[in-house]
Amino acid sequence: MTFTQLAFYFFATVLIFAAAMVVSIRNPVKAALFLVLAFFSAACVWITLEAEFLAIVLVLVYVGAVMVLFLFVVMMLDINLARMREGFGEYLPIGGLIAVLMVLEIAIVLTSGGFGEEQFPRPEGHPAGFSDTKELGRLIYTAYVYPFELAAVILLVAIVAAIALTLRKRPDTKYLDPARQVTVKKADRLRVVKMPAEKRADRTTEGEA
């Protein structure tokens, strides 16, 4: 067994363990942390497959950004797990049946020989100095430019939808509007009133005070 194989089996085992913990553990914060572990081991598996750029992006984007936000949400929302688990036993028989069926089906498919080494010969390794980042970039901006742009439109829709569904103007909050502050004129705030001077009756007492 070469070192790569050893690394693959090690990280694959960790990945499966972490993924199983994500769905079975009770504490949502721990579940999120196990998801981080799962992402990290998946990234390591990808590195053994020579997809370095994707592996690093997975760590940076998912572990670094998405999961941190996820943890924030989990901590801020007080999720009542007892209520969410209601009805779990009720749906367990049918859910379990479907899960078992799926596992069986996939086992049959995987052992059918359609995915053996003769169908999928081991790909040639890349020479030293090969940049998969460059290859990926070349493909995305040439052959896959159409799906790439579509993905951008989908992100735009997500932004529009999120803002349209959550943005609300509350007239009762006291917020500052810098634009209005800047454009305000003296005449808007200050009123110069002309009035005849009045003679103060008692000048000396004010001076003493």
Next chain:
Amino acid sequence: MELNIQPILPEIFICAMACVILVLDLYLKPERRTIAYVLTVMTLLVAAGLYWQDFATGSAVYLNGMFIKDRFSDVVKIAICLLSLLVFVYSREYIKARDLFLSEYFVLGLFAVLGMMVMVSAGHFLALYLGLELLSLSLYAMVAFQRDSSVATEAAMKYFVLGALGSAMLLYGMSIIYGLTGSLDISVVRGIVAAQAAPDNVILVLGLVFILVSLAFKIGAVPFHMWVPDVYHGAPTSSTLFVSTAPKLAGFAIIIRLLVGGLEDLHFMWRDMLIVLAVLSMLLGNLIAIAQTNLKRMLAYSAISHMGFMLLGILAGTPNGYSAGLFYGLVYTFMGLGGFGIVVLLSRAGYEADELDDLRGLNQSHPWYAFLILIFMFSMAGVPPTLGFFAKLSVIQAVIDVELTWLAVIAVLFTVIGAFYYLRVIKLVYFDPPAVAAREISATADLRVLLSANAVALVLLLPMVGPIQEMCTQAIASVVGAF
């Protein structure tokens, strides 16, 4: 590599206009929002014109096989543009009365249309999936748009969760097929699948099952229909109008692209699966619709049964069958548009006319609208002098042609059962005493005229049935003949 963007010009136009409206909205005063509405309608009109002007004669593939332009795509795209345009015109007053008249609503609608265009032209699994997601995301947001309504939020949540499940199934199926063929390009997949199509190829069976399940989810065929009644009922009727019309055609288009364009050599496998889906949809849709007291829910179950009928055409597996399915889809979407259009027409600010009882005795106060309901219901039930009859007829003919006579008999039987609840609506409208004394209809002139035209067209287009069916046949021929 040269990038030819000429064929996707209409798509780029729709996308650009959606962005223009989005930015323009920043500078629009709320009372001037009609400008956004007019721009949206113009965009759809111009896009339909662009497709019409550049109507395909054969079948061509662009952008590395990701974009197919043929007669089929152009016919379906023009229909989608017109349907969405009518949806926006129908729902304008409705959303104004409910404070939903926001530019974002139109922007989301335009992006949904863009997603449908991508789906209809998809020649690649990736493009197909991204188009589907673009459509679905926009639809989820449109269903949830009435954010103060808990029913709408619940409907959107159900739609989102089940829709995400459907998309996951599609991805799973696609990845299995990809694992077998090593390609995401549908025409390449077709070639490899043709060589390996054997009944004992379990990998293909599993991939096909996942793809079919997700397609059934998306068009709402039994047993993957659970979201349909809740979403149609809970969403604001304007969004129901949108969800129930053009996306059904787009769903039909991706079924054609995937099953006929890619996996036609597995017809012997997917035919039986589709038979189960179709029979269950017609059975459950028609039977449960009888028990409904809410018009929107009733129309939702009727939509499920109509989808079963549309699948009949596809499962025949002949060019005739596919074109009958396309014809059925076209006719059904315009009927469904009218059916929900009636709900919009009768609604006012703060009042939803979505209970069956609201229709009681409509004939006494508004005989013309009662007549429109009569036409829509007759057409959906498939009563002869309407297009609905010819749509059902052509599908049943296609099924008999491939010697599935028992299936045709079942389809006719369920149509008769379904006629009950359509005729009940007509009975309520014509023969029952009015529930409320005087009913005022505050619909604007454009809604009245277009809805009337929509209904009358279902009868007056009868002499055109031949040419329309010919158009469908040619559209399908451009898909089937491309190989």
